[in-house]
Amino acid sequence: MNYFNYSRRQANEVYVGATPMGGAYPIRIQSMTNTVTMDTEACVEQAKRIIEAGGEYVRLTTQGVREAENLQHINASLRAQGYQTPLVADVHFNPKVAEVAALYAEKVRINPGNYVDAARTFKQLEYTDEEYAKEIQKIRDRFIPFLNICKENHTAIRIGVNHGSLSDRIMSRYGDTPEGMVESCMEFLRICVEQDFMNVVISIKASNTVIMVRTVRLLVEQMEKENMAFPLHLGVTEAGDGEDGRIKSALGIGALLCDGLGDTIRVSLSEAPEAEIPVARKLVDYVLKREGHPYIPATEAPEFNYTHPSRRETVAVGNIGGDQLPVVISARLNNDLEVSEQFKPDYLYCGQRLPENRR
Template sequence: MDLFNYSRRETSEVNIGATPMGGSNPIRIQSMTNTATQDTEACVAQAKRIVDAGGEYVRLTAQGVKEAENLMNINIRLRQDGYMVPLVADIHFNPKVADVAAQYVEKVRINPGNYVDAARTFKHLEYTDEEYAQELQKIHDRFVPFLNICKENHTAIRIGVNHGSLSDRIMSRYGDTPEGMVESCMEFLRICVQEHFTDVVISIKASNTVVMVKTVRLLVAVMEQEGMQFPLHLGVTEAGDGEDGRIKSALGIGALLADGLGDTIRVSLSEAPEAEIPVARKLVDYIVQRRDHPYIPGADVPEFNYLSPTLRETTAVHNIGGGNLPVVIAARLNGDMNFNPQFIPDYIYTGRSIPEQLPKGVQCIIDADIWMERHIHEAVPVNAWPVFKGDQLPFLSSCNASLKFLFITYMGLNDEAIACLKYHPEVVLISQSNHPNRLGEQRALVHQMMKEGLKNPVVFFEHYAENEVENLQIKAAADMGALIFDGLCNGILLFNQGETINGKMVDATAFGILQAGRVRTSKTEYISCPGCGRTLYDLESTIARIKTATGHLKGLKIGIMGCIVNGPGEMADADYGYVGAGRGKISLYKKKECVEKNIPEEEAVEKLIKLIRDNGDYIEK
């Protein structure tokens, strides 16, 4: 795979109703209803809203045979009203339901974690090789009849692995690892190949973006080794709502799309399903516009491991690089010194002026000629550092500052620049690019540095001209995703020239990107699902109430889940969990342990806060 030049991975075509996926087809957009599947009117109305917003597939949950049978009525009603969108049934725990649903919809999603294996209990199970083989035979014996039903009805399937619902069998043999998630998928995929069933789509999802990206990369490599080219469905589960949901989704999905992976996407937001579609559309359009871009002559280095990247080794310069967290540099060229106390940047680039007052602990970056002039004629404030441009390299050596910044492009990393940087480890590079595929060019810059043995830290300068904050969030997260997951990021300088987005919004986006990439925490982390027909309480209003009460608890992770399908598993690294247990009933978790069951919904948020307080993790506002 070419890390630097965009092209889509070649995949086989899968027939899904009249909307095929993979092959030469465009990347498809989809969403899922959150209405009860037995409520035909509500499902039809919501499916129409998804399609009218641009959705190309609509998924509905089917927890039992009655729900699966009602998919026929929903399908008929949509067709009668002129909506030909393919419907996808989402099945967990009961393979009989999948058999029924396959007769009435265009695609069925099954979850390998609970299709045949018993519901997970997080217990370690010991298997001999013979016993393990017998378990695989059970899967084969139950899965093949389902494939035959799908063949008869021209129904496609999705093998949908979720990090949060791996079986005890897989967890016991492989652990909670990307390798285990991939094997969970491959067990079923190999049966499809044996049975010559090719209308298969695959997904491997997680709420942890690092796990999600790493696992999909590994899956593609394993499929390639076994001669498979099945298309991919991409998504970050339980991404949340608002800014968090958009940034986390764009970061994870965007990192994979940028490498040419992915044939359909679902942005999972804890909002109305139709709200997911414009976000997904913007993300796909932003990535695919780099098709046929000018060639980037990058070369990856042997020490870089795409499937299991580690943080690039760098020299620490003050608080940048080395073992330090990635820094945030804010651009304030207009003199705006208003900051959100929760998102105070580490450095502020002010161009040719030194502000009279800075937030406590924040340092200033100014243009090198101004710094040198002030240094010669008068004292430079101790918290101000020079930034050089590419044409100022000859002057860099004459500057005695212990921290210097250098704006540089990939093409600007020439022999002169390389020689200079070898003598000046105190220089932090600010990577900039105007290339249509800026990610590819910025990747190429760092790989060239690694080839030359340069260990200077690198801050990525991402610049936009957006007037909608959602557009900024999506584009910046998509551009930064792979750079973070590849272990190349020592900081971010996010700059936007739009008139309607203020500096505070830009700062929040920069910090949000680092948090979504799991490299720096600046606020409470919420792992919240988008809801579906299984959700038995008002998810959106509940999330709002929990956020209001806990939004100031920096670093705390709270899972807010509609039901138990992914609940305890997907929030395995959450500190606390709020999980739907039945109609109007909630169970509370501390880590993976359920500490209180079947609490009335109207009391549950207060009891969650009490649980957090009793464990010493609550701080008053």
């Protein structure tokens, strides 16, 4: 009988400023500022709070060339104050912005869905093979010069696919599916490999945790088929705040971390950015505690119930136990909340209404 231990997927090493990731490096934790990128002082102060909370990368939105150029001042101010944490530029729609950002940030995130392809218009949902090939060539023409700038400046990139921003071209062949998200990413990765540019991180996100988990697993499977091992950035898009945001992130990110996937994570909460860091740290620390624990696949040890636990046998009492479905019992503790007499917990026992003398 073979025993297996939890182990992390072996990914390429990627150099992001002074904080490399992938390979044997720790799972990195990051957050994103919500300040205006042209406000240098506000960005620097918020970045410092993220870093002091434990953030290892700080991402900033860069809507235009002016914002991309201002990264130079934000970066310089942080370095002057002794902070060496890498900055990541978040770019959409404009390849020129990505090219400028690559001069001043340690990593640039681009979205394949709108880097070259037009934003979704739903006007052209059918492409001939020739039209499709021309669009791929258009990607090459715009993407390769950007890779050359990144090579010259030792800038890493993140290819960040979002479920909600697939292009009309991808939608025409694959629909709004995990397969479409994977192909949108692979188109860019194949160019990176062809150009011998390996300083690449990948994210493939959705607000639906089921889609997010399935798509990342599908992407890893496809990369293995094509002999790629790029590191993964994990996150659930717009998870929310409070318990809901934390639970949603734990489900999506946690499931993949348990698979051994993930080299950097961001928990996306609609709260102060520094509040994301302890949540991410707790997820990573919890999963890493499983390292070294024995695991026996059910296919190799059918006599054990490690992966398929069975329900304990009990005697039925009323409508509880035996072969019946579990019963949920709720206690109403708010005296101001009116509850129908038939649903008051102290009037019910095993689904049966108690007689007056036993209430």
